[in-house]
Amino acid sequence: MARPRIVVVGAGFAGLTALRRLEQRIPEGKAEIVLVAPNDYMLYQPLLPQVASGLLTPQSIAVSLHRQLHRTHIIPGIAVGLDTDRNTVVVRKISGEYSYERYDRLILAPGSVTRTFNIPGLIEHARGNKNLAEAVYLRDHVLAQLELANASDDPAERDERCTFIVVGGGYTGVETAASLELLCEAACKQYPKLRPHIQWHVVDIAPRLMPELGEHLGQKTMELLRQRGIEVSLGVSVREVTEDKVTLTDDRVLPCRTLIWTAGTAPSPLIAATGLPTERGKLSVGADLSVPGHPEIFGIGDSAAVPDLSKGEDGALCPPTAQHASTQGPVAADNVIASLLGRSTKHYYYRDRGLLVDLSGRDAVARPFGVEFNGTAALALTRAYHLYSLPSGPARMRVAANWLIQALLGCDVSRLGFLNRSVETLVDVEEYSRYLKPEQAKERVGLAVGG
Structure with missing residues (x-):
């Protein structure tokens, strides 16, 4: 047979x-x-x-x-x-x-x-963070904006390149904004004059940030983001995207050349x-x-x-x-x-079993089995969970080594040269x-x- x-x-x-x-x-x-x-x-x-x-x-x-x-x-x-x-x-x-x-x-x-919507300019100008190609491209793109802003004498261009908007207040959006904000903070050591100009926004149509965490931890997450200078706007979405600005549904028009779309799948x-x-x-x-x-x-x-x-x-x-x-x-x-x-x-x-959110640096929030944590305890729990969940020993060792190197030596902010056109738009690679x-x-x- x-x-x-x-x-x-x-x-x-x-x-x-x-x-x-x-x-x-x-x-x-x-x-x-x-x-x-x-x-x-x-x-x-x-x-x-x-x-x-x-x-x-x-x-x-x-x-x-x-x-x-x-x-x-x-x-x-x-x-x-x-x-x-x-x-x-x-x-x-x-x-x-x-x-x-x-x-x-x-x-x-x-x-x-x-998941995309019929928003003018979204496909052409937004970036995603759902695969390795997009993640590496996104890092190079953000650093390139800072380099170009530092080299520009035009205040309007500098504002456009230093404003970053993340659409989506879920797990991916919050962690992406938190991680990349820290990258910008590290880059400011090379470009100190940009520090006052850099703005990060998290936008979500929902009335609460990360509702899966519960009201208390969702509020705590929003407070941690705002303490780091990340503006959080709830009940708001995107109406239109162009190369150099983003129009929100509350009629705000933000100068921006980087819209990161993480609004669901x-x-x-x-x-x-x-x-x-x-x-x-x-x-x-x-x-x-x-x-x-x-x-x-x-x-x-x-x-x-x-x-x-x-x-x-x-x-x-x-x-x-x-x-x-x-x-x-x-x-x-x-x-x-x-x-x-x-x-x-x-x-x-x-x-x-609950949700764990690594906000990079020393910030994290976690709600395993209904028990709420934040701060150092949540960070330790979150990273231990990721090491446990990675399905191979070599992967665990690489991740742990990367975390240790960053803790001891800090963040490297050099671009890697992946600004190619094959992943420039939101759904090219899909x-x-x-x-x-x-x-x-x-x-x-x-x-x-x-x-």
Whole structure:
């Protein structure tokens, strides 16, 4: 009898943990395990703001898949379509060629992309911080603005280049603003005349900053940001973006050449391209993570509408966090194995352990299991958690070494030369147009495999 073929799409927290469980639980030679992913590493996204500020090197949070996986065949590319009639995934490899991956069981964990809105100028002028390319680019861009401002004799240009706006008062936005503000503070040692001109703003349409933290810690976070000179504006969003100014919905017009967009994420376009049922734009799955009507397909991570059984209410979905993704992966793997063996599957149930926010420097806030911390204790807890959560020993050692070097020697503010045009706009690297409609996927598969 032919070995079953298990295909996993995506190597983020959800995909990697699923693959590791599959390798642990399936005896060698009993199944073929295939991964479709564009990169040969798992990105530890929670520490991206520290890469953007230069506190961590990019390699520190790029966890090698080859060190983690030993029996998985990796196809370097992106799943762009799905033919459910022929159980085949359409893959566009990094070479631009297409391959067609047959599956007996499929785990979809493609992650998420930047969520954008129809705001004039946003796509053309905003920057993101969702992958390594954007983080490294963002650091070079911020330092370049300071260099250019220091070299300029035009007060208007100096104000434009020294004003930085972060849209999004969630985890990523707050940490990005805090980390990059410290980078600017370090750069002021080289450009002391810029210090009075540098302004950082955090803007969010929500009435509270980081509501997941609770009212008290959310307020504490806002106070810590404001103490460092970061202005926080709530109940406000962006109306228009141009090359040198940003108009807010409260009619303020700020001179600005750096808008950092962290206002949430959207499911991978692959989900809409599959033609499978969706809920709130995400892949519909049951409590056992399988897709209704397609028991051979499982969905996990940011792009899956996973029922949150811990809430005890109908319609509640698990939030798109690393905690949930990394615990959904093993459950999906176990259910894949159970379905192949004809056994019953189990439901996904997980209670959130809380949120930890590293504000760089000596500031942090944390709320593990409902207990609130701030200051040094929160910073120690937050960094210990990250070291624990990083899935490889080399990654832990690199991150710890980077933190130690920064503590002892300070921050390096030199640009790295990554100001290239390939990641200049907000969604360049996400290439929305590459995904196929269901009928296009079926046509491609039909031409490739016949029938």
